[in-house]
Amino acid sequence: MKPLVVANWKMNTDLSEAIVLATTIKNKLAEMENAPEVVICPPYLWLYPVAEILQKTPTNVKLGAQDVFWEKDGAYTGEISVAMLKKMVDYVIVGHSERRRIFGETVEMIDKKSKAVIYGDLKAILCIGEDKKMSLEDNELGRPTEADIENPMFGNLQKILNNISIEVMDKVIIAYEPVWAIGTGKAATGAYVSAIASAIRKILAKKYGRVVAKETKILYGGSVDSYNAGEFLHQPEIDGILAGNASLKVGEFIKICQIASEK
Numbered sequence: 218m219k220p221l222v223v224a225n226w227k228m229n230t231d232l233s234e235a236i237v238l239a240t241t242i243k244n245k246l247a248e249m250e251n252a253p254e255v256v257i258c259p260p261y262l263w264l265y266p267v268a269e270i271l272q273k274t275p276t277n278v279k280l281g282a283q284d285v286f287w288e289k290d291g292a293y294t295g296e297i298s299v300a301m302l303k304k305m306v307d308y309v310i311v312g313h314s315e316r317r318r319i320f321g322e323t324v325e326m327i328d329k330k331s332k333a334v335i336y337g338d339l340k341a342i343l344c345i346g347e348d349k350k351m352s353l354e355d356n357e358l359g360r361p362t363e364a365d366i367e368n369p370m371f372g373n374l375q376k377i378l379n380n381i382s383i384e385v386m387d388k389v390i391i392a393y394e395p396v397w398a399i400g401t402g403k404a405a406t407g408a409y410v411s412a413i414a415s416a417i418r419k420i421l422a423k424k425y426g427r428v429v430a431k432e433t434k435i436l437y438g439g440s441v442d443s444y445n446a447g448e449f450l451h452q453p454e455i456d457g458i459l460a461g462n463a464s465l466k467v468g469e470f471i472k473i474c475q476i477a478s479e480k
């Protein structure tokens with residue numbers, strides 16, 4: 218299975234930066250042997266210009282949105298629907314921890330968004346992760362460890378999967394992103410994420426069987442850079458990376474893609 222590298226630009230870049238970044242990523246990936254699948258998720262406003270860049274010549278680089286609203290249309294000021302995104306993007310990030318933490322997205326909302334994306338024929342990059350911040354003491358103890366894995370996020374994942382049938386599971390990508398690792402410079406360890414990924418696969422196997430459990434892509438995100446990307450990508454359980462900060466630095470991002478190409 219080809220690894221997947223997702224670039225979440227969040228609320229960064231102006232138009233010219235977005236154009237330069239997307240063009241450079243596209244060109245560098247075209248030259249890369251065995252390039253991974255790459256998805257760029259710019260801010261909404263830059264989706265159209267970036268889509269134009271990616272459509273000019275055939276490319277492996279796909280486009281994703283950072284969020285979506287579940288209704289088809291109507292009086293929802295400020296929101297964007299799946300129908301609006303559909304001709305432009307292939308992927309949508311759903312339930313990112315910043316949406317949960319800053320904008321109060323609940324598991325019920327994430328459930329509705331996931332369904333709208335998947336049944337609207339787009340791929341959902343479904344983010345899950347423990348919302349608890351690590352304390353200084355945890356940190357000194359080297360936590361979290363595999364022993365800490367009992368975690369409410371698995372219950373949330375099960376709730377969301379309850380409404381997703383096996384026929385559309387090829388549209389689901391799971392991104393494990395613990396809040397203590399996002400934007401903090403303190404990435405998790407490969408072994409820890411690998412243990413989480415196997416726990417996720419057990420949940421998938423129970424509901425959908427072993428083939429789906431094996432074929433569903435599980436990504437890791439949280440302070441990934443070119444120094445630690447290999448630690449995650451070399452784990453057989455981890456199928457790719459969701460990068461925030463590092464995806465805004467073209468050299469860093471290309472190095473991560475290069476490491477993924479060797480997986």
Ligand code: PGA
Nearest residue numbers: 399400439440460461462
């Ligand atoms: P980070 O963000 O790589 O900057 O930690 C990852 C994410 O939030 O998707």
